[in-house]
Amino acid sequence: MQRIMKIAAIVAVLALVAAACGGDDGDEPTPTGTTDGGALPATGTTGSLSEFGESTDADQALVDKALGPVTPSDEASWNIILASIARATQDLDQATIDKAMECFNSQECDTGTGGEIVMGYADGGGDTVNVWRAVSHMEAILQALTYDEIGAIVSTEANFGGPTFDPTIAENDIRFLINRGVDFIVGYPDIGVGLKEEVLEAEAAGIPYIPFSAGYVGLPGTEGALTPGEDYLTVVGEDLCELGESFAGILNTGVGAGEVAILGGTPNNALSLGWQQCAIPALAGGVELVNPPPNENTTTGDTFWSDGAIPGVFQALLTTNPDIKGYAYEYSDGMNTGLKEYEGLGIPVENLTLALRTDEQTLFCDWVERAEPTYNIFYSAGGNFQSRVGVTAAMMNIAGAPIPAEIVVPHVMRQVTAADCNPNRVNPYVSGTSLVPDSVLSLMFAS
């Protein structure tokens, strides 16, 4: 009898211990709806990543804010995404805000935690190029400040100015970070495969490189491209082919029959090339692309994501194709710049469908003001928060977690409504999907 009691006690203790250690490791988020706003993803639990110091118990409101009503991607990717959003605290204390601003305005800053890890951030452009880059930089800083292990943040920017940007600056920035002895590098490789040698140098020095916003170091399958997961730790971003097909679907439905144009950023950058390669074949028969690329390995409609180059691109397109009925492009604010050329050329903005990625509300507020029922905009998400995912992936890697070769960020296309124009927003150029709190944005963009 005593033996039975002992066994029962041991079993009871073991059961209590098992319960205390958390839930089922096999839990997966509940699948969501699609563009019609179906059930939202349930966040995960703390158990699956807790051994690496992470929690997947993200605030659902923040998940919705950053991504919209998406269907989760694969488990490995989704867990890392949730873990990064779980750290995106919106209610920051003043000390954290001050430190974030200090790190934002300095090339190097001491986080004050005494941690030994040094984070490197390498932007192909820089905070002064456009708001998207500045906000993405701050997202990464805020994420880094949630890790006591990170003792310093070192940031570089290649001062990408437009068509005459100097790629050697981006290359030397990586070398600088290597020499500085950072422990990992998060960034966006505007020069794509041009950064190949430097990324390999970093990886060889034991410094993982994690690009975000689908910043492949050369799109897989193109000449010279590096392989994520092999040549560099991982890449964070949407499934570009699915994104391109989503864009094409919007144009097929919205335009039906007529002319469309496709725009991109820097020539042959992986992001633009990746979605354009899939968008173009997916266009319906009645939809005519007015600016096809010369071959499938070349981008079309290169705008450099630059206000200096965008007007010329739109002038050229509209001069010979004044009846364009749709555009697919990554950059909402860039689209807003381009639409001003319609005025200059005396072309009305009507019978127009836009398929966009980012969600700067400058364009959305312009849409509200025009109140043109035949002009519709669809967007997915700005993707600023993806730099947070890069930071978390790097830290999880340091902690020994397996990191997938591609951290796939799910996307969903949403139609713009009047609610997408918030006149009280701190800065109209900041994406609505950004996870940088207003308390920080107001300091970043104080006039």
Added chain:
Amino acid sequence: MTTTKAPSAALTWLVVGSRYMPVYIALVLLVIVAAIWAPAALGSVPLRAIAPYGAVLAITALGQVLVIMTGGIDLSVPGTMSLAAVIMIGIGAGSDENIGMAIAVALVAAAVVGLLNGILIGGLKLNALIVTLAVGLIVIGVVNRYGRTFPVQNPVPEGWSDWVATRILGVSAVFWVGLGLTIVVSVVLRYTAVGRRFQVVGANPVASGVVGVRVTLNQILVYVVAAVLYAIAGLALAGLIRRPGVYVGSEYLLAPIAAVVIGGASLTGGLASPFSTFAAAFFLTGLNQLMLTIGLPTSLQFVVFGLVIIGGMLVSGDRIIRGVEQVLRERKRPDGSQTQTAPGSG
């Protein structure tokens, strides 16, 4: 017995004018190519759309041609343009009341940049290419730092962008500003003592010094005048773009030089035509627009641009002059003697 005869005015005009002919021939060729491949690009609406951008390049080229006439070169154009643009944003602070102040400060700041260039080049006789490149980088650094004191992508005052967008006789106000500046520079160079002395300095600084022209002062002041022109272009560009980035001038490093070369000026200094430079700027702007219109890949656009510059140098004013001189030198009189003609330059 060999006799010499003063060249006729017509001959002189031909010799001097021939160096500026290539740009007009190039414009005609551009129109023909556009008519074949992209006839819609020749419509009044698209031409009016590119007019302000052509004028911006023309204004920067005007400053560059003045510098090149003295045998110098100026690579600080992007920095000076960007400086003017960010001053319009920073000092303008979104208020129409600050436009005048912003313009004044931008022009003064540009003049200071030009004065620095001038002193180092004209005064200390340092290499113009290196000095202006270095000064340009310093200015870019200042621009970058100043640009961080206000939110990125802040717009210029609405009144400024509205004025820049104004059309006079259906054409952008910026175009008329560019044309007006070209006329002023041409008049000054040709009909004023200051302009004539400046041309003499450019043609032969040693001889100019001998006859009492203040060579160093001219060589310093030309960079000041050029920088002010760059600033005017930068202010206009800021108004056109409305939300210029801190590197708004980055595309204007080589383009103004290309316009000067294609416009018939010699990179070693001497004569140049502001009107030909103006025409060359519009040729380059039109060429760029044509390449975009016909969908040429970005990589090929750079190649074409480079080939045009090389072509412009191969068919440069100097080469034309030397060719014309060679032809005239070999011309014989019916009795077998040769005529002597005045040199084609000057």
